[in-house]
Amino acid sequence: MKLFTCKIAPNAKKINLYLREKDITVGFETIEVDLFSGEQNSPQFKAINPLGKVPVLQLEDGSAITESLSIIEYFEEIYPHHSLTGDSPEERAKIKAIERFIDMEIMGMMGIMAHHMMPLFAGRFDQSSDVIKYGRMRQAEALKQLDNFIGDRSFVYGDKLSIADITLFVTFETAHMVKAELDPKYHNILRCYDNFAQRASRG
């Protein structure tokens, strides 16, 4: 298998952190894609992933799995030990639900803000300060909801580490890029972030 990744890309980092947490080091080759030079849009890369995004896991038959969470779920089927997606159908559904919330409502808003703020995207999108404002408002609402959801726990879901903690960590590790660093008033989110940051998997 081949894992197409990019060191600075949040969704690719999710996979790297997941693999380190699970201690999965064999079974695939890692290939770095240079997003800054636009390698994701080259005919060679588009032949592997027509969506033009990383991460992508290319299987032995040449077909590909896209979407960071789908890749993680695929690895979980192959390496079920020390599950990070849940130990029962109910737990898997609940962990996935909160992971999706963090990804779509918080990291997703950061992605939209990045497209409207960063010089890198100036030629690709019609950048608008109104969209940045909208992104910040949506994100602020989601942060409040997530902080309430976590309560006094040490992890995002239940009493153990899950993929939701990895998505949370990656989200705030890259937040400075859109000037959206976590406000310490969200102390429950901050606790989970700090707990994960201390883990060896951060590398």
Ligand SMILES: N[C@@H](CCC(=O)N[C@@H](CS)C(=O)NCC(=O)O)C(=O)O
């Ligand atoms: N929902 C997808 C998002 C994939 C994505 O947006 N990847 C970014 C890097 S974090 C990318 O490849 N961007 C390149 C581009 O849009 O040109 C996932 O979770 O894998």
